Amino acid sequence: MTARTEGATAGGGVGFLRVPAGFRAALPVILFLLVGFAAPLLAVIGFSFMPARTFGFTGQPTLENYITIFESTSYISLLWSLGLALATVLILILISYPVAYGLVRVFGRWSTLVTLLFVIPLFVSENVRLYGWLLFLIKNGVLLGTLKTVFGIEAESMLFTTGAILLGMVYVYLPYMLFPLTLGISMVPNDAREAASDLGASRWQVFKEVELPLSMPGLVIGCLLTFVLAVGAIAEYKVLGGQQVIPITHDIEIAFTYAQNWPLGAALSVLLMLIVGVLVMIALRRFDLDKFLGRR
Amino acid sequence: MAAGDGAILLLKGLTKIFAGHRAVDAIDLQIREGEMFTIVGPSGSGKTTLLRMLAGMETPTSGDIILRGQRINDIPANRRPTCMVFQSLALFPHKDVGDNIEFSLKIRGVPKAERKQRALELMRLLRLPDHYYDRAVTRISGGERQRVALARALAFDPEILFFDEPLSALDYKLRKTLEKELKDIHRETKKTFVYITHSLEEAMVMSDRIGVMRDGRLVQIGTPQEIYTEPNSKFVSEFVGDVNVLSVSVLPSGKLKAAQIPHEMVAPATMNGVKSAGFLVVRPEFLRFLDAPGDADNHVVGRLYNEYALGSRIQYQVRVGELVFVLEKLRHEAFAGGLDQEVLIGWDAVNTIVVPDR
Structure with a gap:
């Protein structure tokens, strides 16, 4: 009876108060996400179905942009983007695993210093760092200029090659x-390591049977992050790659700018998102994080 | 018996120094083939460090570890024929029960079918149901994990099995059950078990012999019976549980005198080398309520302060000035008087011992 009276009072006030408190508290974030995240995404998806070279949502929906893409050579850019992103991830695994292992298990009190050395470059803009590499690698630049004047060695610059692009992406990501x-590695319990060794495992077997599987969540997250970032890379291709390789991101940029064909750019973006999304889903399904974390 | 006869493991002057601190200090010990030996001591006594040296996870600073006549100081853990059950159990969280148990067999390259057969045998020995074979170790209970950890160690077929307080995280009832089970497994497998714990009660239940450790040294080694009835120091006697320890001096007559007790006391036969000052140890079950002072060798008048029910027994606290005595009676022999009543308590010298202050 009392509850009913209170409900009536609240109902007599503002209707908004009938909404659960949790939802009311979450409303600002929901609005922000709708406006800042969902709306642009929906706009891009919407644009991809508009007639070519139009700038509104009033046109008759069409699949012509997607047909154009499948008839064009954009798949070459897409393969370059995916291929170099994959190569970047593989190189990063090889470089990062020993460093990460050292940070957790070997460097001891020097770990903080090493971590700082890896973090400090993040405070400088990515473009500035890439131009730094440009000055370092360019003909008569820091590296080749020094070799030439001091040692009299004249070498070819590696700039504007696929290798330079890879170097830039590995460095940035x-x-x-x-x-x-x-x-991930710090989550491997030390006694699991000791127990494996006590049960007769060699150092390699301890790594293969215990350390690698137990550090897998960190490795999978690292791979997904760097892969998604590297597929979307563009500055590395422009600054260090010259025009040797055209990534899919470059095609998208051209469509939106010089070509003034927003629907085509939007369709390319949607395709890229779909492909990356599917790959990430496959990876997450294949490597069940919860299982690694022992939650099941 | 000459030194080393029947010994599977021989420790000679084994020492471990951490940053100037002697964690383990010149330990000499023989562990016999097939026995269950428990090292018991408070935390910080060095027992874990000692065990880790035996298992090969710490390198001794000095001294020797000799396994069946062979010095194994420099052999790493993965090449020693010994195995340890960890305090945390250290099960592999990403592997099923079966894969955990079979780990050492997989490392040795034993074929899968054979491995599985051995794992199932061990699971039956430890009363784990067969269908647990494929279950995640994160989805079984604490007691079951305990059994998996033991099965994993047994699958290794070690010469010696080490235990680093594996039961300490379990609740009392389960711990009591598993203590007895472990002793049964020891009988079944006939292996040498070396167990460490901070609980002398646990050590008493399971062990053939006990070594009491304090500040990196073994202060007494003996059967549970010997440790209980003939502790050689105040430390060991107090470690055994509730006990009355009285600071006494030895009079020229051979009698004992305590500051707070007016009478001279009859001394026991066991003096552990005490000539002038030491501690008189009287177990609670040997103290009793007296009708008259002459009913026991020694007596004292006190006030019954409190009583505690301990299941089958009742414990009484009697205060004599600043001194506190505890005595125990079986429930059906409970003392009839009320609290704050003046009581006469006493004991016979034959049931006591005198220990030095060590």
Whole structure:
């Protein structure tokens, strides 16, 4: 009876108060996400179905943009983006695992210093760092200029090659692999390591049977982060790669800018999101994080 | 018996120094083939460090570890024929029960079918149901994990099995059950078990012999019976549980005198080398309520302060000035008087011992 009276009072006030408190508290975030995240995404998806070279949502929905893409050579850019992103991830695994292992298990009190050395470059803009590499690698630059004047060696610049692009991406995305991996390795309980050794496992067997599987969550998260970032990379291709390789991101940029064909750019973006999304889903399904974390 | 006869493991002057601190200090010990030996001591006594040296996870600073006549100081844990059950159990959380148990067999390259057969045998020995074979170790109870950890160690077929307080995290009832089970497994497997614990009660239940450790040294080694009835120091006697320890001096007559007790007391036969000052140890079950002072060798008048029910027994606290005595009676022999009543308590010298202050 009392509850009913109170309900009536509240109902007599503002209707908004009938909404559960949790939802009311979450409303600002929901609005922010709707406006800042969902709306642009929906706009891009919407644009991808508009007639070519139009700038509104009033046109008749069509699949012509997607047909254009499948008839064009954009798949080459897409394969370059995916291929170099994959190569970046593989190189990062090889570089980061030993460093992360060292940070957790070997460097001891020097770990903080090493971590700082990896973090400090993050305070400088990515473009500035890439131009730093440009000055370092360019003909008569820091590296080749020094070799020439001091040692009299004249070497070809590696600039504007696929190798330079890979170098740039590995360099820029290293922290995104290193830190999840460090966390993953630090989650391996030391006594599990000792128990494996006590049960007769060699150092390699301890790594293979215990350390690697137990640090897998960190490794998977690192791979996903760096892969998604590297597929979306563009500056490395422009600054260090010259025009040797055209990534899919470049095609998208061209469509939105020079070509003034927003629907085509939108369709390319949607395809890229779909492909990356599916790959990430497959990875997450294949490597069940909860199982690794022992939650099941 | 000459030194080393029947010994599977021989420790000679084994010492471990951490940053100037002698965690384990010149331990000499023989562990016999097939026995269950328990090292018991408070935390910080060095027992874990000692065990880790035996298992090969710490390197001794000095001294020797000799297994069946062979010095194994420098052999790493993975090449020693010994195995340890960890305090945390250290099960592999990403492996099923079966894969945990079979781990050492997989490392040795034993074929899968054979491994599984051995794992199931051990699971039956430890009363784990067969269908647990494929179950995640994170989804079984504490007592079951305990059994998996033991099965994993037994699968290794070690010469010696080490235990680092594996029962300490379990609740009292389960711990009591598993203590007895472990002793049964020891009989069944006939292996040498070396167990460490901070609980002398646990050690008493399971062990053939006990070594009491304090500040990196073994202060007494003996059967549970010997440790209980003939502790050689105040430390060991107090470690055994509730006990009355009285600071006494030895009079020229051979009698004992305590500051707070007016009468001279009859001394026991066991003096542990005490000539002038030491401690008189009287177990609660040997103290009793007297009708007259002459009913026992020694007596004292006190006030019954409190009583505690201990299941089958009742414990009484009697205060004599600043001194506190505890005595125990079986429930059916309970003392009839009330609290705060003046009581006469006493004991016979034959049931006591005198120990030095060590």
